[in-house]
Structure formats: structure tokens, C-alpha cells
Amino acid sequence: MIKKIFILFIIIIFSNLHAYDNYVNKIFNAIEDNDINYIKYVLENDIQSLKSRLPKDYENNLEGATPLLYAIYNDKKDIIKLFIDNIDTSYLKDRDDKNYNSIMYAAAFSDIDTLKLIAEKSPSLVNSETEFRVNILHIASSHNNYEVIEYICTNFNIDINSRDIDGWTALYHAANSQSIESYRLLIKLGANSQITDNNGMYPSTRLRELVMMKYNELSDIDRELFEAIRDNDIKKLKKSIENGANINAEDGYGLSALHFAIRNKNIKAVDVLLDCDNINLEATLPNGYYTALDNFSREAVYIGGATPLLYAIFKSNGDSRIVNRLIKKNANINTYDEEGWNSFLYAAAFGNVRIMNSLVDKNENLINSKTKKNVTALHMAVVYDNIKVISYLVKRLHVDINAKDNDGWTALYYAAANNKAEAYNLLIELGADREIANNEGLKPDDIFFNN
Incomplete structure (x- = not known):
């Protein structure tokens, strides 16, 4: 009799656990499916379920995430707004197993709109830190969330050079995650590149170390290709291509070989690359890519998503030879970068009348860009x-x-x-x-x- 009761007791426990798992899964599944009606039902009838948590060992390091955190992670804007408009601020302060709360999730995975919603609902969250003194600027920098970085630095009273328990600044976090675009933006915003971590390593040293590791992952022949372009060694460049180098390979900073040749203003190397049948004329710079306007300027310009043609216009500085070669090769003059700038807009900002004439000759509609x-x-x-x-x-x-x-x-x-x-x-x-x-x-x- 005791044995039967014990077995029955175990069955009841497991049945309840299974029911609870299904119950928990339902709200997270609703978030994944963007099921607004179910979320409204929860907010009206069962708001305590917002305390549900994702289990241990959940994928993508989301252990312990609440429904709100999960919605932010998945960038479900309508659901996020529903939650924030209808829940107590205490829910915004709930943290996952790595000690991240809602504004930290927004800094990592979402955008300015979500960050603003949370900050307006609970202003004190702006100063959130983990037990390791990691703040929202550190987190945004680690995740290369450059729009959020700029917003934080220009709207919140957060020290851009604040250090976590390991002495890492936001700049060091960007370097360590190889968030090159965020690294450049932080420099533009005034980050101090001379602050080391607790071991005496500079952010620039850490970034260079990681970029070189990525560069070293290239095959020997591909590295020879980039070295030949860098050294303007056309004979070596041609030989590396003959030996099977990937002419569309990218360096440690995400520049294609053609972008790299344009950056170095190496016209002969550009000609060699353009003579290759399989050269990718539509390769793009990494999203979030910032660079200086010229060698003498401290102004950083955003050109994420720029093709070789857009990049050539940006780097032209009155010399339209590379631009004309790309146009003659039928590079797409109608393509846009990440910010919606096309070749005509680039030419208006960084080019000259000759370049604009060449573009208009190909497509008059560009005038209205x-x-x-x-x-x-x-x-x-x-x-x-x-x-x-x-x-x-x-x-x-x-x-x-x-x-x-x-x-x-x-x-x-x-x-x-x-x-x-x-x-x-x-x-x-x-x-x-x-x-x-x-x-x-x-x-x-x-x-x-x-x-």
C-alpha cells in the first residue's frame, strides 16, 4: 500500500511539473510567435506569470530570463511596449542568471526606442550594474550596438571611461568583442584609449591582437594577396591570384580585397582585381563601419554597408579615376549603404562634379536621391x-x-x-x-x- 501511494505521489508531482512547463512554455512561445492577443490575456488575467523564467542551460545564454527579457532579446516591439505600459516597475528590475535586467537586455539586443521606454518608466535603471560593475554602456559596446552607445553617451550621465571590476572600459569591451565599429564610435565620442585593464593591456593592443588572430585565419595565399596590395607589389598580387588566392577575401577588419585596394588608393591593384571575372563589385563594409574622412581629420564618418563604388567615392578626394573604373565595370550605381545613401549622395558629400556627371549620365533619376x-x-x-x-x-x-x-x-x-x-x-x-x-x-x- 505504501509503495502504491508513493508511486501515485511521484506521478502527481511529475504531472504538475509537466503542466507547469507547458504553462511556462506557452508565454515564451507566444512571445516568439508575436501573439499579441495571448499577451493581452496574460496582462489582464494572470500577470504573475510574468515572473516565469527560462530554465537552466537555455540556449544563447538566456538562463533565467523573464518573459519581458525574452521579448527584448527577440526585439518584439509591440509586446515590449505592452509589457512596459502595463506592468509594475519591479518587473523591469528582474534579472536573469547572469544578473542582466531589462535595460541591460535593451543595451545588448534592442534599440534606442526600447531603451528609452525602459528609462522613462524607471529612470534609476540607467545606472544598473552587475556584481562585476558591468554597466549598460559596457554591454552595448560588447554587443556592437553602436546606435545605443551613441544614445547612452549623449543622453545619460554615464562616464564613458568607467571601469568594471577587471578594469575594462567600454572601449576595452568593444575591443575584446572585436566590435570595431563601436570601438571607432567610442573614440569619436571621447573615450580615453590610454586606460588599461588591470593587467596593463591597452584597448588598442587587445583589438590588434584579436584582429591579427582573425587575419591569421586566412590562408597563406590570401594573406599574400593583402600584403601585395598593401605593398603595391603588382607582380606579387598577380602571382597570388594565379596561385588561387580568393580575390573576395576579407581582412581582419571586414574589408574585401577591393575595398582594401581602394583604401590604399592603389589604382594598379584595383585594375588587377577588376580584371578578374569573379570579383564581387557589391561586397559591403561591415554594418556600423566608421572611418576618418581623411588622414588629417579626426571626424569619424559612418559608411557601414558601403560597396566598393561608394567607398571609392568617399575616398576620392578629388581623384575620380578609381570611381570611373568601377562605373565602367558596371558597378551598381543605385545601391545604398546602411543609412540609405546611394552613389549620388556620396558624390554630393565627398566627390566632385566629374563624378556626379558620370553618375547622372548613367541614370538621370539619381538627381532626386x-x-x-x-x-x-x-x-x-x-x-x-x-x-x-x-x-x-x-x-x-x-x-x-x-x-x-x-x-x-x-x-x-x-x-x-x-x-x-x-x-x-x-x-x-x-x-x-x-x-x-x-x-x-x-x-x-x-x-x-x-x-
Whole structure:
């Protein structure tokens, strides 16, 4: 009798555990499936289930994650907003097994919108740290979440050089995870590259060490290819290609061989690569890629997703030879980078009239190019002080001199806001309207004479 009761007791326990597992799985499955109706039901009838946790050894290091954390990890925007609008702030503070809470998950896996929602609901979470003093800036840097990094650094009172228990700054976290784009952005935002970890290693040393490890993963013949391009050794370059080098290989920074040749302004190497039938003209720079405008500039420019043609325009500095070779080779002139800039917009900012002529000859519709935020070629030319291009766009191509972007900024307003006196006076001369206000009601003269 005792044996039967014991067995029955075990069966009941396992049945209850199985029912609980199904119950827990249901809410996480609903998040995966973006089942808004089920989430609404939970919020109205069973809010305690939001305390459910993912089990130990769950994939992707998500052990102990709550439904809210899981929604942030999967970037389920509507569900995240539902949760945040309808739950107590205590749920925002719940942590997983690695001691990450909701704002830390947003820093790692989501975007500015989610971060703002959480920060507005519970402002104190901005200062969250793990037991190892890892904060949200460290986490965003480790996960290469560069948009969140910029938002944190410009909107929250967080020390960009704060160190965790190992002495790692955000810059060191970016270096250690090979988040090259975030590393460059942090430098641009003022991170101190001279702060070492507790073992005396600089972030730059750690990054170089890891990049070289990645570079060393290339085959010997592919490394010879990059070395030949670097050294402008055309004979060695041709020989490496003959011996089977991958002409579309990428270096430790994610640059294709063609990008690498363009960066080094090695025209002969570009010619050799373009002569190869299987050269990839549409290879792209890594998303989030920042680089200096030129060797003498400290200004970092975002060109993530740029193809060799876009990169060649960016690096042209008045020399259109490589650009013309790529156009002649039928590189796609209509392609965009990650920010929605196409070849015409690149030419307006970084190129010259000759490049723009070549592009327009191939496709007149490029004249009306705009970014995702309705920034025009004329706006670009003003921001980058490309005076000859400003005249060309207005006089020759007859672009709308008073076109507005999403913020209501005209080219004249851009000139005023960026203190571009020569561009400002030229635009006035060309007929720009000084009375057009932006979305905040400010006119160009309101800020130009106050700069």
C-alpha cells in the first residue's frame, strides 16, 4: 500500500511539473510567435506569470530570463511596449542568471526606442550594474550596438571611461568583442584609449591582437594577396591570384580585397582585381563601419554597408579615376549603404562634379536621391562644404533649393546650423528662401547670426 501511494505521489508531482512547463512554455512561445492577443490575456488575467523564467542551460545564454527579457532579446516591439505600459516597475528590475535586467537586455539586443521606454518608466535603471560593475554602456559596446552607445553617451550621465571590476572600459569591451565599429564610435565620442585593464593591456593592443588572430585565419595565399596590395607589389598580387588566392577575401577588419585596394588608393591593384571575372563589385563594409574622412581629420564618418563604388567615392578626394573604373565595370550605381545613401549622395558629400556627371549620365533619376530621412544631395553638399557641387546641383541639375528633410531643414538651414558661411551666402545668391522655418519654427537667420 505504501509503495502504491508513493508511486501515485511521484506521478502527481511529475504531472504538475509537466503542466507547469507547458504553462511556462506557452508565454515564451507566444512571445516568439508575436501573439499579441495571448499577451493581452496574460496582462489582464494572470500577470504573475510574468515572473516565469527560462530554465537552466537555455540556449544563447538566456538562463533565467523573464518573459519581458525574452521579448527584448527577440526585439518584439509591440509586446515590449505592452509589457512596459502595463506592468509594475519591479518587473523591469528582474534579472536573469547572469544578473542582466531589462535595460541591460535593451543595451545588448534592442534599440534606442526600447531603451528609452525602459528609462522613462524607471529612470534609476540607467545606472544598473552587475556584481562585476558591468554597466549598460559596457554591454552595448560588447554587443556592437553602436546606435545605443551613441544614445547612452549623449543622453545619460554615464562616464564613458568607467571601469568594471577587471578594469575594462567600454572601449576595452568593444575591443575584446572585436566590435570595431563601436570601438571607432567610442573614440569619436571621447573615450580615453590610454586606460588599461588591470593587467596593463591597452584597448588598442587587445583589438590588434584579436584582429591579427582573425587575419591569421586566412590562408597563406590570401594573406599574400593583402600584403601585395598593401605593398603595391603588382607582380606579387598577380602571382597570388594565379596561385588561387580568393580575390573576395576579407581582412581582419571586414574589408574585401577591393575595398582594401581602394583604401590604399592603389589604382594598379584595383585594375588587377577588376580584371578578374569573379570579383564581387557589391561586397559591403561591415554594418556600423566608421572611418576618418581623411588622414588629417579626426571626424569619424559612418559608411557601414558601403560597396566598393561608394567607398571609392568617399575616398576620392578629388581623384575620380578609381570611381570611373568601377562605373565602367558596371558597378551598381543605385545601391545604398546602411543609412540609405546611394552613389549620388556620396558624390554630393565627398566627390566632385566629374563624378556626379558620370553618375547622372548613367541614370538621370539619381538627381532626386534622398536618404531615409529625406536628406537630399544639396543638403549633403552643404554639410560637407562641397561648394562647387552646390553650384552644380542648383545651376545645372536644377534641384529644389528649398527642399526640406524630415525635420524641416532646408539646405540654407543646414548651412546656418553648421556655420558654413560660404555655402550660406552662395545659397542666398542662388535664390534660397530665408523665410522657411524648420519643424520647430526656427528660420536660418535665427541661428546663423547667433553662431
